Amino acid sequence: MPAPGHILVVCTGNICRSPMAEGLLRHALAAQPEPLKSLRVVSAGVAARTGESISANSIATLKKAGIDISGLRAQALSQELLDGALVVFGMTESHRAIIQLQANPVPAHLYLFREFMPPPAAKEIGDPYGGPLKQYEAARDELVEAIPSVVAFLKTLLADRNT
DSSP, X not given: OOOTTEEEEEESXXXXXXHHHHHHHHHHHHTSOTTGGGXXXXXXXXXXXXXXXXXXXXXXXXXXXXXXXXXXXXXXXXXXXXXXXXXXXXXXXXXXXXXXXXXSSOOSSEEETTTTSOTTSOSOOOOOTTSOHHHHHHHHHHHHHHHHHHHHHHXXXXXXXXX
16 A cells, blocks of 8 residues: 555556556656655556556557556555545546545545646547557557646645645
8 A cells, every 4th residue: 555645547457558657657756856756656447457467568668668567567446545645547537437436535636647738638548458559659648748737736736735
């Protein structure tokens, strides 16, 4: 269980999008000043089979960006993970809806990973599961594109929390 105040990234099976988002966000936060640098990032899935390996295409796609997520394993979303999260990011509106239906309490900070992108950017990241490597690369690129807006939001959230 991560320390309280972690960032939680959620998708369906926790083998494609959310592990890629976890790796990319960890990498981005490592280059930030404190307290961002120390934030833990974890991922989970609303329909994950705990212990399942991350998709080979997700691993290969991030390896091209110099990030190794091969050691990650899928974990099912739990109330405990939600309760300890500073913020929760889903990949699609359906992930947000599932969390809103099943969580008690619902996290106060529940967003889509691309929610802070300026229009006309799409807010959802499609599931590349079972598709060719190019689909995984497209999902990775959509995640990468959102990272600056996520980091900016986290800076604001931490500043508000500390005032």
